[in-house]
Amino acid sequence: RWPRKIFSGIQPTGSLHLGNYLGAVRKWTQLQKSRENVTICIVDMHSITMPHNPPLLRENIFTMAATLLACGVDPAQSTLFVQSAVMEHSELNWILNSLTTMPRLAQLPQFKEKSRMVRDVPLGLFVYPVLQAADIMLYKATHVPVGIDQLQHIQLAQHLARNFNTRYGEMFPVCTPMIEENDGSRILSLREPSKKMSKSDQNPKATINLSDSPDVIKEKIKKAVTDFTSDISYSPKIRPGVSNLVNIHAQVTGMDIATVVEEAKQLDTAKYKERVAEAIIEHLRPIREKINLNLTNRNELIYMLEMGSEKARKAAQQTMCEIKQRLGL
Ligand code: ADP
Ligand code: NA
Incomplete structure (x- = not known):
């Protein structure tokens, strides 16, 4: 009706x-x-x-x-x-x-x-x-x-x-x-992957903002809390930190989770984080540029x-x- x-x-x-x-x-x-x-x-x-x-x-x-x-x-x-x-x-x-x-x-x-x-x-x-x-x-x-x-x-x-x-x-x-x-519907805090990413988080390293520069994004992902297992897998309940990165990676590239995990098979967490950071930076770059352009007009x-x-x-x-x-x- x-x-x-x-x-x-x-x-x-x-x-x-x-x-x-x-x-x-x-x-x-x-x-x-x-x-x-x-x-x-x-x-x-x-x-x-x-x-x-x-x-x-x-x-x-x-x-x-x-x-x-x-x-x-x-x-x-x-x-x-x-x-x-x-x-x-x-x-x-x-x-x-x-x-x-x-x-x-x-x-x-x-x-x-x-x-x-x-x-x-x-x-x-x-x-x-x-x-x-x-x-x-x-x-x-x-x-x-x-x-x-x-x-x-x-x-x-x-x-x-x-x-x-x-x-x-x-x-x-x-x-x-x-x-x-x-x-996959919740993006989690990079510092405490038991919580969702939120602007009210007191720790600025816990969130990635659309206005963050590539260097800042690299640094925040590098310091993201993961666990003591170095290979990459997706199991949100058991490995929330790594799974959060895999989820973000999948969402910004448009790949599905399985493909992301498959492609990360040879990588340890440190190397994988570099790849995730790159993917986020690439996805956000045009958005950040447009925000700045829009603000000047x-x-x-x-x-x-x-x-x-x-x-x-x-x-x-x-x-x-x-x-x-x-x-x-
Ligand atoms: P915040 O928790 O940062 O204060 P808001 O409560 O203002 O965010 O939420 C604004 C919108 O963004 C809502 O639609 C909410 O569902 C969504 N949202 C906020 N945080 C997240 C998150 N970590 N993952 C997915 N969606 C989120
Ligand atoms: Na809120």
Whole structure:
């Protein structure tokens, strides 16, 4: 009954790491290639729910836009825009606040974790997932690609859609989370391969960023934690460190795991790491160059984002109009 629409939000956090790229952004570009209707929103209003630096946030919004373009997001095919440029996000957030209960938000794991990090919890941090639901619902998105850690937030969006539909009549699709959980879907920390690679990692050597220079990438892969077996094999449970490198290698070259392992048969870990580093460097080189190029064309970035906002705003205004009718506003 609902046309298939994919919505993804991403916080403007400066540079992306290899996990964000392989696990999220590259998947979006693949969906775009298979002619899916994809909306990508740089969610800057989510970024002010914790203490932040305004000039850095502004810079990070541009860096994220430049990065998404460099990774292959095509603004002619997909809708790419900045959340704060479309005020309907806040408007729907307010309306959804009235359908949300405080106990429901208080039990969400991400809120519990983040609220522990500040003394007085900002209200914005509390309603963060409601804004996320508004992002999705405003475009009547049917599918939301997310990591497993976002599942509870998607469930809140589903609950709010059902709740709205029941009270005011059918208006929103109940979105489906697109969660991929297999051995290769998570890129792991280079320092502690029991954890996923994450920007919140305190150790900068644990993550590879799209902005890293070839020398930095070489160094980080060289120091990647593996184990005391020197041959190369793929068994994520038993040898997570080496398997993580094999997985990354396969993903950046497009080879399958078996081929990667076969080709690495004669190599020890040290030699293999050099090969992996080379493959990552080659894959990321054009992306890094495009990011830098995009960042020098600031006016083009601004124009592109304004066009994206225009497209998004049209859809958002249409939805808001329908919602207000139903609510008697
Ligand atoms: P981080 O953990 O660095 O804070 P986010 O939680 O902001 O990353 O995730 C942004 C997107 O990137 C999500 O879709 C998430 O699933 C994906 N992602 C993050 N880290 C990884 C990883 N290590 N491997 C695969 N995908 C990841
Ligand atoms: Na995170």
